[in-house]
Amino acid sequence: MPLKIAVHEKEKGIFVVAPSGEIDTETYKIFEKEVGVILARATAIIFEFKDMCYISSMGLGAIFRIKQAMEQKNGTIMLVNIQPNIQKVFEVMKILPDNMFASLEEADEYLDSFLDGVQKGQINPKPPKSTS
Amino acid sequence: MSATQALEDRLVTRLEFIPGFLLKVEKFLEQFQLSQEILFQTKLALEEALTNAMRHGNKLNPSLFVHVRLAADKDRITIEVKDQGEGFDFMHVEDPTTIANIDKPSGRGVFLMKNLMDSVEFLENGCFVRMIKTFDRA
Numbered sequence: 635m636p637l638k639i640a641v642h643e644k645e646k647g648i649f650v651v652a653p654s655g656e657i658d659t660e661t662y663k664i665f666e667k668e669v670g671v672i673l674a675r676a677t678a679i680i681f682e683f684k685d686m687c688y689i690s691s692m693g694l695g696a697i698f699r700i701k702q703a704m705e706q707k708n709g710t711i712m713l714v715n716i717q718p719n720i721q722k723v724f725e726v727m728k729i730l731p732d733n734m735f736a737s738l739e740e741a742d743e744y745l746d747s748f749l750d751g752v753q754k755g756q757i758n759p760k761p762p763k764s765t766s
Numbered sequence: 767m768s769a770t771q772a773l774e775d776r777l778v779t780r781l782e783f784i785p786g787f788l789l790k791v792e793k794f795l796e797q798f799q800l801s802q803e804i805l806f807q808t809k810l811a812l813e814e815a816l817t818n819a820m821r822h823g824n825k826l827n828p829s830l831f832v833h834v835r836l837a838a839d840k841d842r843i844t845i846e847v848k849d850q851g852e853g854f855d856f857m858h859v860e861d862p863t864t865i866a867n868i869d870k871p872s873g874r875g876v877f878l879m880k881n882l883m884d885s886v887e888f889l890e891n892g893c894f895v896r897m898i899k900t901f902d903r904a
Binding site: 688 | 817863
């Protein structure tokens with residue numbers, strides 16, 4: 635199934651990325667490229683996954699890299715409305731348990747708290763791991 | 767439905783051929799009226815096996831092939847994937863979920879295969895993998 639991605643800026647620096655279809659061995663590149671376009675301007679990225687029906691390990695890797703890139707500049711990502719089969723994949727891989735939310739409302743609550751923490755200096759950028 | 771039915775193919779080592787084969791598999795499995803969960807997990811494990819065979823086994827060499835066979839009967843799906851590479855140390859694949867490995871890309875495919883299928887067996891020095899998914903009809 636082809637991948638379509640809708641991106642819009644909800645408010646300044648807060649982007650909603652809504653993939654529709656499958657993020658697999660081929661389409662993960664499209665996904666990563668589309669998110670790459672907004673990365674520099676994003677403080678937070680909300681991934682609306684209600685129309686994402688499949689993800690492979692390459693897609694998981696892309697999401698993880700995006701998360702790392704955002705954390706390195708004091709940003710965050712949120713994953714919303716994940717379909718049950720895909721939720722299980724995230725749970726098996728133990729990826730991003732703290733970044734998953736059942737609804738946009740829950741994600742918004744977390745986001746308010748996160749941005750408040752950044753403003754107060756309670757949340758700091760995470761440096762990249764040493765590869766040595 | 768009691769007889770085993772099988773879908774078999776020989777794929778050129780090009781990653782872009784994987785989605786087309788997975789579509790064939792989805793259509794093939796429609797007749798077995800499986801749950802969405804079983805279909806999803808089978809498809810994902812198969813994609814991971816094919817990607818690994820092409821990327822790591824055959825080193826993305828398009829002159830090499832990946833042989834794949836998927837057989838299904840009343841209570842199980844058996845998938846066999848064979849590459850033409852030199853094999854790998856399948857006994858020592860790192861756990862990608864540990865803190866030390868969480869950001870490493872390698873190991874996720876095999877890990878998913880082992881956690882989504884009921885049995886995963888590597889043979890022929892790692893060039894051949896057999897995976898089985900058992901089920902009750904939906």
